[in-house]
Amino acid sequence: MNDIIAPSTIALRPDFDAIAAWIKPGAKILDLGCGDGSLLRYLRDTRNVFGYGVEIDDGNLLKCFNNGINVIQNDLETGLSGFESDSFDYVILSQTLQAMRHTEGIIQEMLRVGKEGIVSFPNFGYWKNRMQVICGHMPVSQSLPYRWYDTPNIHLCTLGDFEELCRQCNARILERRVMNNNRPVHFLPNVMGTLAFYRFERKG
Amino acid sequence: MQDSTSVGIVTPQYVQIDKPLQLKSGASLDSYHLVYETYGRLNAARSNAVLICHALSGSHHVAGYYADNEKGIGWWDNMVGPGKPIDTNRFFVIGVNNLGGCHGSTGPASIDPQTGKHYGASFPIVTVEDWVEAQANLAEHLGIEQFAAVVGGSLGGMQAMQWTLDYPEKVRHALVVAAASKLTAQNIAFNDVARQAIMTDQEFYGGNFYAYDTLPRRGLRLARMLGHITYLSDDSMAAKFGRSLRKNELSFGFDVEFEIESYLRYQGDKFADLFDANSYLRMTKALDYFDPAAAYDGNLSAAFRTAKADFLIVSFTSDWRFSPERSREIVKALLDNELNVSYAEITSSHGHDSFLMETPHYHQLVRAYMENIAV
Numbered sequence: 028m029n030d031i032i033a034p035s036t037i038a039l040r041p042d043f044d045a046i047a048a049w050i051k052p053g054a055k056i057l058d059l060g061c062g063d064g065s066l067l068r069y070l071r072d073t074r075n076v077f078g079y080g081v082e083i084d085d086g087n088l089l090k091c092f093n094n095g096i097n098v099i100q101n102d103l104e105t106g107l108s109g110f111e112s113d114s115f116d117y118v119i120l121s122q123t124l125q126a127m128r129h130t131e132g133i134i135q136e137m138l139r140v141g142k143e144g145i146v147s148f149p150n151f152g153y154w155k156n157r158m159q160v161i162c163g164h165m166p167v168s169q170s171l172p173y174r175w176y177d178t179p180n181i182h183l184c185t186l187g188d189f190e191e192l193c194r195q196c197n198a199r200i201l202e203r204r205v206m207n208n209n210r211p212v213h214f215l216p217n218v219m220g221t222l223a224f225y226r227f228e229r230k231g
Numbered sequence: 232m233q234d235s236t237s238v239g240i241v242t243p244q245y246v247q248i249d250k251p252l253q254l255k256s257g258a259s260l261d262s263y264h265l266v267y268e269t270y271g272r273l274n275a276a277r278s279n280a281v282l283i284c285h286a287l288s289g290s291h292h293v294a295g296y297y298a299d300n301e302k303g304i305g306w307w308d309n310m311v312g313p314g315k316p317i318d319t320n321r322f323f324v325i326g327v328n329n330l331g332g333c334h335g336s337t338g339p340a341s342i343d344p345q346t347g348k349h350y351g352a353s354f355p356i357v358t359v360e361d362w363v364e365a366q367a368n369l370a371e372h373l374g375i376e377q378f379a380a381v382v383g384g385s386l387g388g389m390q391a392m393q394w395t396l397d398y399p400e401k402v403r404h405a406l407v408v409a410a411a412s413k414l415t416a417q418n419i420a421f422n423d424v425a426r427q428a429i430m431t432d433q434e435f436y437g438g439n440f441y442a443y444d445t446l447p448r449r450g451l452r453l454a455r456m457l458g459h460i461t462y463l464s465d466d467s468m469a470a471k472f473g474r475s476l477r478k479n480e481l482s483f484g485f486d487v488e489f490e491i492e493s494y495l496r497y498q499g500d501k502f503a504d505l506f507d508a509n510s511y512l513r514m515t516k517a518l519d520y521f522d523p524a525a526a527y528d529g530n531l532s533a534a535f536r537t538a539k540a541d542f543l544i545v546s547f548t549s550d551w552r553f554s555p556e557r558s559r560e561i562v563k564a565l566l567d568n569e570l571n572v573s574y575a576e577i578t579s580s581h582g583h584d585s586f587l588m589e590t591p592h593y594h595q596l597v598r599a600y601m602e603n604i605a606v
Contacts, residue, residue, distance in 0.1 A: 079572070085578070089596060089599060092573065092599035093599050097572055099562060100574055100575050109563050
């Protein structure tokens with residue numbers, strides 16, 4: 028690659044840092060729903076990873092090309108049949124889970140293709156979300172910026188919900204990180220956290 | 232006014248290669264010549280060369296036009312030129328007519344130096360592997376040790392893939408557009424009907440029609456009409472022609488009535504005047520034979536084990552002759568070998584011919600990919 032690509036300015040994104048902290052240098056990564064490719068590029072630049080993004084949107088695909096990362100245009104809802112089992116160190120699903128139709132299916136596929144899975148999602152159980160529901164409205168916030176009728180988020184969940192799904196999918200949770208306003212949350216995470224990160228592996 | 236994104240007037244060049252070429256079929260050619268064109272400038276490091284491989288009916292004339300024929304614009308002029316996706320301000324681009332073709336490289340219509348007559352039926356069957364070897368000889372002649380990229384659509388994409396297998400050190404990037412790692416039975420079937428149309432034409436004379444001063448025009452015309460149908464999509468034909476009639480009423484006869492009939496006949500006639508029937512037979516055979524996985528028990532991933540290039544694979548949603556599924560098979564094999572690969576599935580209604588169209592998103596992607604290639 029040449030030097031046309033400007034130095035990364037996206038290090039300012041704490042959610043990237045949270046994921047990067049879990050990635051061993053030089054690892055092989057699959058980033059599902061990679062968007063414009065900036066997470067993968069960040070991991071390449073900071074953790075020296077090799078990997079591929081998967082993205083369906085044409086506009087994002089072009090941005091991935093501009094970011095100089097490998098990207099495969101594919102619909103995640105159809106699974107990951109183009110990828111061999113156990114062929115990646117980490118399969119990442121960053122803030123995409125809640126917008127997927129086949130939620131359980133993609134977790135199963137992550138467990139098949141990767142040695143470990145990393146998922147991040149907005150915590151619907153955050154107290155301000157709960158308050159908005161009590162007041163009679165679907166929550167709209169920084170981490171859930173859409174209104175109920177225009178949201179792509181069709182499968183929102185709480186920390187508790189996701190952990191139950193992991194049990195159901197035979198996934199062992201290795202690590203959890205919860206954040207609020209870019210700071211780690213330790214006290215009542217399912218109430219105080221806005222963004223959740225999980226690292227997990229296949230049981231047995 | 233001069234178009235600033237055209238390479239402008241171009242001149243074909245010839246190279247005579249006297250090194251014998253051992254062909255995959257077992258036959259050999261003691262010597263042959265290739266016609267080629269170049270656009271842009273080879274840099275001092277000789278690191279900016281891009282080879283464009285042509286498909287079934289293409290040629291070395293990729294971009295620009297000739298001084299005596301301004302309308303004869305190169306077949307991929309919308310892709311190659313100054314400021315275009317394959318930018319001749321940065322890259323030294325080469326187009327070459329393949330061996331067995333009919334645009335100036337040695338082919339069935341050439342004179343066999345041993346007999347003083349046209350090769351005709353005696354011209355050997357050539358394969359994608361043979362073409363790549365001939366192209367490698369051209370690269371040597373031009374002093375190019377490594378291509379920044381080898382690019383091709385359809386049959387041209389097959390050559391780009393073959394380059395990465397035969398000369399892994401000589402290709403940094405391969406752009407494989409609307410291609411397949413092998414033809415399906417349906418695809419081979421279409422090719423055989425085309426060949427039968429040519430070979431059963433009474434004017435074909437077993438391939439030696441040159442001696443009879445005639446052409447199997449009828450057969451070649453049918454072959455092209457059939458091919459053309461398969462390169463378009465049902466939707467694009469419906470949109471372009473629908474059921475439109477040339478006259479406003481049915482004539483209850485067998486003359487040209489529907490616009491699509493008129494269009495296909497025109498395309499067939501045009502092609503029959505320009506293309507050599509023996510070349511057409513050989514080009515379709517090269518398509519049929521291409522199957523790099525065959526030597527590896529059908530395992531394409533094993534076939535790509537030696538490849539080192541970075542890849543861009545592109546397919547088009549409405550291309551049913553070289554469908555996205557075929558491209559995904561290539562992607563899978565590249566992923567299995569942990570090669571750098573990006574894959575784009577372009578939404579287009581133009582069928583297989585989409586790869587020649589100036590679809591903005593498609594061109595933006597190729598441009599972005601090419602811009603990331605260091606020279």
